Amino acid sequence: MAAGLASALPVPAALAQGAVSDGIVKIGILNDQSGVYADFGGKGSVEAAKMAVEDFGGKVLGAPIEVVNADHQNKPDVASNIARQWYDVDKVDTIMELTTSSVALAVQQLSREKKKINMVTGAATSELTGKQCSPYGFHWAYDTYSLAVGTGGALVEAGGKTWYFLTADYAFGHSLEEQTAKFVKSKGGQVLGQVRHPLSTSDFSSFLLQAQASKANIVGLANAGLDTSNAIKQAAEFGIVEGGQRLAALLFTLAEVHGLGLKSANGLVLTEGYYWDLDDKSRPFAERYMKRTGRMPNMVQAGTYSTVAQYLKAVQAAGTDDTDAVAKKLHELPVDDFFGRGGKVLANGRMVHDMYLFEVKKPSESKAPWDYYKHLATIPGDQAFMTVAQSGCQLAN
Template sequence: MKHPVQAIAAAIALAALCGTARAQTISDDVVKIGVLTDMSSLYADATGKGSLVAVQMAVEDYGGKVKGKNVEVISADHQNKPDVGVNIARNWYDNEKVDAIFDVPTSSVALPISALTREKNKIHINSGGGSSDITGTQCSPNTVHWTYDTYALSNVAGKAMVKRGEDTWFFITADYAFGQALERDAANVVKEAGGKVLGDVRHPLNSSDFSSFVLQAQASKAKVVGLANAGGDTQNALKQAAEFGLAQSGQKMIALLMEITDVHSLGIKSTSGLIVTDAFYWDMNDETRAFSKRFNDKVGHMPTMIQAGLYSATTHYLKAIEAIGTDEAPKVMAQMRATPVNDFFAKNGKIRIDGRMVHDMYLFEVKKPEESKGDWDLYKLIATVPGDEAFRPLDKGGCPLVKSN
């Protein structure tokens, strides 16, 4: 018979061991990922079905299991409405036992989803939303901003254009969180580089008529008309700018967020010469081409940076769970931050304490029709900008986590 002290010590040790075993397990015996995206509106090509497929591909390539437990992927359309998105996310977390929400384009939806995820102590990996506030004043220990943001888009393209002498700007801006952040960040870059902002005009999300906005830009006589919008809004603005002859009158158009699906939809003739900032291009190397061919076979178009980023993010998330043996959010986040990102999307990428995944960004120019060798042969590389130069410095975003770190 054990001495009472020995018995107590053994009981304590056993309890500690059981506690450790419980801590290092997969909740509900499944890792559940929710892809919350735009399936039906102006961002559906850049995100949508392709975002879901990218996550599914990553899970399948990982073997469909982590630590012997199934990985399940569900999806929903947030319709670009914050209330719809938050209600879906709340139901997923409270009732569907979702561990992590991926994608979430449209910053006005992404920001409250990030806040809700922190409240529920789950994980949000954002690829589709753009506002740099996601890792700035509204940063969260539970959110990673994976692919791009308004600061990087503005910083890479804005500096390059002002340096070339295109130093007076007018903005046509989508009137919601993303567009406002994109204009703000681009205007700051232009001014810091020695340029001037001559004016701006705001348009509603998902606009079809840009004529009055284009005419105001034309009347400004600015050398550069910056489009601080995305998706269908960017396409419509470019089409109508061409109809009004902005390029012929000497003004340079820049789409601050332009996906390869937008360029393909508009056609190389009407987009030739456009400057584009991007985090990914399918034809960079053998790795990007291999992934993109598989993706194209499933979806019918080459992946956007958002979709390629989601494959990368999903794989990194699953690797983190595999490494530590649990899907408990704080531990998974710590492991993801501690592990460099090395795949076809990013080399030596790193996740900072503010949630920003830092990686190289690229400046492209859309090819002339005679330079293109195929349907998706659209870009030529102008510059590779190292991540630490492309993204906002850690101490400049106003993230409260930086002060406490």
């Protein structure tokens, strides 16, 4: 694997070291490490980034590679301050992961001003490659559109014609609700209403009662992390599923399924860009990650490995860590690893790759630890993500 990552043409050592600013390539992983999304990405993403660096050989163009990390606490102002310190003082070359859409949008704007590359795996909003796109911004693992196409589309086709949304009240939740509602309506479905809740809510009772009273076929949970887990747990207390309604976890990953347990999560339909047990290509990384962390990776953590590896390939191919040169290579180079199989980067920075529709197994169906998913369908990348023209990104012009 290391040989494959570092397979670009060799560069003479003296020339290479001179082509790397400050003599070091520094990668920052900025995400939630203590809050509602700590399992979603968190320290697991940091370890994935370190694995990619180690597999690359620890150096690029003869210069050492360093990974730094910080907890942004899901606060855009905190994230922006850290990013500014990293860029201006600590000479960080690129910031990655960026769980939480409001944070990712803020850091992407700062990165554009500072002429620095940012690569997002943890945040969902399609605005990152839409109206707020950047020539230096890249969106890797998934977005709200792909989740709407996957989970939303599957449930409408299965008979879920009426929807009521329980939505996290910030950029990510709004975008996920909007994208899913559009897709539901395009398939002949109807949205009966929505209710917004603050991030990291502990009591969902009033919101769930409104969803229950709507009599909608589907209660769409346009939230993530512990918010989704807590909503599912409390929905069981109100007998929402027993009453004939179905829960749609629009952003739910392996980490949250593990935390919730199969007894509570079984039957949920969800969309991810990676599953450790999908096939022989997905398992080797997962097994190494498991030995290192004690957990199997989800799409955010696997996607973080992919972004770090691709960034280093781009630096190697460019022969420099100059931002414009590396961004050009990131747009040009194909993405073909265990995560982004046959992937390509569009002009707006969206990395297009296949997405996968899964159903969570019943406890009786699981044959081993972390054996949680049944693969229902593969959604080809060109269907899973918007085109540049659809996205509204002005870089297309």
